Amino acid sequence: xxxxxxxxxxxxxxxxxxxxxxxxxxxxxxxxxxxxxxxxxxxxxxxxxxxxxxxxxxxxxxxxxxxxxxxxxxxxxxxxxxxxxxxxxxxxxxxxxxxxxxxxxxxxxxxxxxxxxxxxxxxxxxxxxxxxxxxxxxxxxxxxxxxxxxxxxxxxxxxxxxxxxxxxxxxxxxxxxxxxxxxxxxxxxxxxxxxxxxxxxxxxxxxxxxxxxxxxxxxxxxxxxxxxxxxxxxxxxxxxxxxxxxxxxxxxxxxxxxxxxxxxxxxxxxxxxxxxxxxxxxxxxxxxxxxxxxxxxxxxxxxxxxxxxxxxxxxxxxxxxxxxxxxxxxxxxxxxxxxxxxxxxxxxxxxxxxxxxxxxxxxxxxxxxxxxxxxxxxxxxxxxxxxxxxxxxxxxxxxxxxxxxxxxxxxxxxxxxxxxxxxxxxxxxxxxxxxxxxxxxxxxxxxxxxxxxxxxxxxxxxxxxxxxxxxxxxxxxxxxxxxxxxxxxxxxxxxxxxxxxxxxxxxxxxxxxxxxxxxxxxxxxxxxxxx
Ligand SMILES: [Zn+2]
Numbered sequence: 001x002x003x004x005x006x007x008x009x010x011x012x013x014x015x016x017x018x019x020x021x022x023x024x025x026x027x028x029x030x031x032x033x034x035x036x037x038x039x040x041x042x043x044x045x046x047x048x049x050x051x052x053x054x055x056x057x058x059x060x061x062x063x064x065x066x067x068x069x070x071x072x073x074x075x076x077x078x079x080x081x082x083x084x085x086x087x088x089x090x091x092x093x094x095x096x097x098x099x100x101x102x103x104x105x106x107x108x109x110x111x112x113x114x115x116x117x118x119x120x121x122x123x124x125x126x127x128x129x130x131x132x133x134x135x136x137x138x139x140x141x142x143x144x145x146x147x148x149x150x151x152x153x154x155x156x157x158x159x160x161x162x163x164x165x166x167x168x169x170x171x172x173x174x175x176x177x178x179x180x181x182x183x184x185x186x187x188x189x190x191x192x193x194x195x196x197x198x199x200x201x202x203x204x205x206x207x208x209x210x211x212x213x214x215x216x217x218x219x220x221x222x223x224x225x226x227x228x229x230x231x232x233x234x235x236x237x238x239x240x241x242x243x244x245x246x247x248x249x250x251x252x253x254x255x256x257x258x259x260x261x262x263x264x265x266x267x268x269x270x271x272x273x274x275x276x277x278x279x280x281x282x283x284x285x286x287x288x289x290x291x292x293x294x295x296x297x298x299x300x301x302x303x304x305x306x307x308x309x310x311x312x313x314x315x316x317x318x319x320x321x322x323x324x325x326x327x328x329x330x331x332x333x334x335x336x337x338x339x340x341x342x343x344x345x346x347x348x349x350x351x352x353x354x355x356x357x358x359x360x361x362x363x364x365x366x367x368x369x370x371x372x373x374x375x376x377x378x379x380x381x382x383x384x385x386x387x388x389x390x391x392x393x394x395x396x397x398x399x400x401x402x403x404x405x406x407x408x409x410x411x412x413x414x415x416x417x418x419x420x421x422x423x424x425x426x427x428x429x430x431x432x433x434x435x436x437x438x439x440x441x442x443x444x445x446x447x448x449x450x451x452x453x454x455x456x457x458x459x460x461x462x463x464x465x466x467x468x469x470x471x472x473x474x475x476x477x478x479x480x481x482x483x484x485x486x487x488x489x490x491x492x493x494x495x496x497x498x499x500x501x502x503x504x505x506x507x508x509x510x511x512x513x514x515x516x517x518x519x520x521x522x523x524x525x526x527x528x529x530x531x
Contacts, residue, residue, distance in 0.1 A: 006251065006261040007227040009043040009140075009173075009203065010036050010244060012280070013058075014072045016235035017047070026054050028283050030063070035276055036232070037065040040265035041244070043140075045070040045100055050090025059094035067264075068097035068138060075103045075128035075141075078116035082131040092131060098138040100173075101128050105160035106149030118156060122163045129167040139169040142205060146174040147181040150189050158196060165197045171227055172197055176216060179207030179239060183219040190223035199224030206242045208234060213242035218250070221257075232280045233292070245277045249294045253321045267325075274327035275496070287471045287490065294326045301331040301379075312345050331382075340365065347393075350386050354393055364392045374504060375477045375484050381502035383491075383522040384515070390525075397531030399460055399524050402517070403428045403435070405452070407445045407509055423448040431458035446472065446512040453516055463527040464520060466494030474508065487511040491519045493526070 013029050016022065024032070029046065036044045044067045047055025051073070063069055073091030076082045091099055103125050104110045110121045125141065132139045141164035143149070149157040161172045174190060181189075186204070194202055204220035204227070206213040217228045234243030251257045252270050265273075274295040281288045290297045300323040302311055310317040315330060323330050330349070340356075343365055347354055354361065367388065368378055378385040390396045405427045414420045425448035426439045438455035442448030454464060471490035476483050485508045490500050499522055503514030 003260060003262045004200075004226065006221065006257075006263050007043070007203075008041040008244060008248070008263055008265070009045065009070075009227055009229040010041040010067075010231060011045040011072075011205075011229055011241065012036070012231040012235055014045040014047050015237065015241050016231040018237040019235050019240070020237075022235065022284060024054065026057050029054065029058050031283065032232075032280065033058075033063060033065065033069070035279060037067045038269065039248075039273065039276055040263070040269045041067055042227075042264050043068045043070050043098060045072055046096075048072045048091075049094035049096075050087055056090070056094075059096060062095040069095075070098040070100050070140070071096035072100050072102070075101045075124045076131075078114060078120045078124060082127040088128060088131065092135050092137070096137065098140060098170075099132040099135075100140040100142055101125075101132070101164075102142040102144050102175075103128075103160060103164075104145070104149075105143035105157045106145040107153045107156045109145055109149070110156075118159075122159060125160060125163045126167045129164050129169045133168050139164070140171040140173055140203070141169050142173045142175050144175050145177045147176050147185065147189055148178060150192075151185075154192070158193065161193060161197060165201060169201075171201055171203045173203035173205050173227065173229060174220070174225070175205040176207055176213075177205075179209030179213065181206075181216065182210065183212055183215045186216045187219040187223045190220045190225050194224035200226045203227030203229055204242075205229040207236065208239040208241065208243075211239070213240070214246050214250075217242045217247055218257075221261075233277055233289070235280075245273060245295055246293045248273060249321070249326050253325060270325060271327045278498075282470075282492075294321075295328055297331070299323070300328055312341060343368070346385070347389060350382075350389070352386070352389060352393070358393070360393050364389055367392060371504075375486050376502055376504050377486060377488070378502070380488055381500045381515075381518075383499035384501045384518045387501075387518055387522060387525075396521065396525065397529075399521065399529060399531070400429050400431045400457060402453070402513075403430055405449065405513070407449055409445050425449040425452040427452040427455075429453075429457065431460065434458050445509055446516075449509065449513060450516055453520065457520075460524060460529050463529040464523050467520065467523045468492050469519070470498070472512075474511075477504075482506070485511045487515045489515040489519055491523070493523060497526070 017024055033044050033046055046058050046069055049056050049059040049071050059071055071091050071094040076085045076088045082088060104114055104121055107118055110118055129139050143161055146157055165172050202225040204217050204225045206216040230242035230244040230247055233245055234240040248265050251263050277295040278288050344356055407425045409423050411421045423442050423445045429436045436456045436458055438452045440448050440451035440455055442451050469489055470492045473488045475486045477486055484506055487503045488500055492498050501515045501518035503511040505511040
């Protein structure tokens with residue numbers, strides 16, 4: 001049976017750019033557009049030329065891509081002709097393969113927001129589609145508030161969609177702009193629309209305000225729509241857009257969709273999708289969502305002992321898909337609930353060869369339990385766990401010793417009369433016979449300590465130059481004056497690998513120091529630094 005083509009339209013760079021706290025630079029946009037193109041989406045909506053200087057610069061040159069680079073804009077303003085609307089001209093003049101217009105399709109919005117007549121709105125849709133086609137662009141029409149509009153006045157909502165389709169728009173996209181429509185409603189309404197416009201010209205644009213944007217996208221596909229719009233990691237205004245990072249694996253790996261549809265994403269690209277997701281987080285300088293479906297660090301993590309022993313026998317027992325297919329990893333958590341089987345599986349995962357009857361395993365298990373009782377969290381800190389295992393079961397080279405460190409925090413009034421806080425750290429390190437003293441200033445004591453520690457490790461310096469701290473999390477474990485602090489540090493290196501280390505102490509600097517040290521030693525081992 002031949003499969004039907006289903007198209008993916010990414011709007012990370014347009015709707016995703018509306019996210020609170022997200023500000024893409026031109027360079028960011030170029031990198032993300034390339035990532036999306038390599039992933040295999042069919043359309044990359046790159047912005048709103050004319051309305052935003054960065055978007056205008058993006059479209060100032062033709063950017064060759066397999067995907068259709070799409071410019072976004074509004075249909076011509078009411079009461080103007082298409083040839084006399086500067087906003088429309090900027091969109092039409094942009095170096096793009098396709099143009100996506102947004103238009104009102106809810107009669108109430110036409111009257112109240114647009115302050116025009118229903119007929120003039122329809123004429124604006126027709127004129128704009130015609131003008132873009134005359135420019136040789138493929139045309140899409142986003143019908144704003146389509147579902148709310150359809151509930152209020154189905155004939156008019158449909159008339160807006162039909163106007164674009166009849167004028168030759170390739171796609172009519174039904175938007176759940178408020179994100180409040182439920183899956184069964186989407187399925188019914190898209191089904192009705194597909195009686196008038198062929199489904200292979202109908203798209204869905206869902207927002208996540210009831211956490212159902214992905215479900216709504218699939219509901220539309222079941223009803224006949226053949227284009228899904230969404231964003232990487234579900235980026236977008238308010239609660240976000242439909243998350244393509246979740247939609248793509250479902251389309252590729254779930255029989256109901258995989259047997260019925262072809263999409264532009266290859267199996268190899270699917271195997272890289274976790275990297276794409278984390279790559280976007282890196283650009284946004286955000287920590288990746290551990291619990292993200294398919295690509296999150298915890299998406300294939302198992303804690304309880306019985307599950308772990310079954311997973312070792314056959315992963316399919318507790319996994320709905322194989323993590324490798326989306327570039328993720330299986331992870332068996334070492335925790336105070338864990339038994340020997342978890343421990344063995346985790347050692348196996350980090351390629352640590354040990355006999356399963358080795359008596360030192362019990363010692364390691366006891367050590368993990370003891371440390372977790374005082375606050376260490378090894379399930380979250382894979383690299384610290386690996387170091388602990390290596391220390392007990394094998395060996396970790398003594399690369400260097402920190403003989404002492406000193407951290408100061410000084411608050412004073414600056415020359416400008418402002419109150420400022422400055423932190424400084426001095427570290428004395430012994431590498432072989434060499435004693436090195438480094439000092440650094442930082443925006444806080446931990447930052448200063450980190451900078452001083454990594455400033456000069458003598459002969460090992462070249463092995464840690466690519467090391468970067470990407471996240472720092474502090475948790476106070478029990479209140480009061482006896483409080484214990486747990487610090488988790490996430491690091492990354494030049495190969496794109498991430499790891500997490502942990503430190504625990506009543507003193508936050510000391511806890512941070514332990515986690516920093518683990519990260520550096522882990523990186524030295526990983527880089528194959530000679531002992
Ligand atoms: Zn939207």
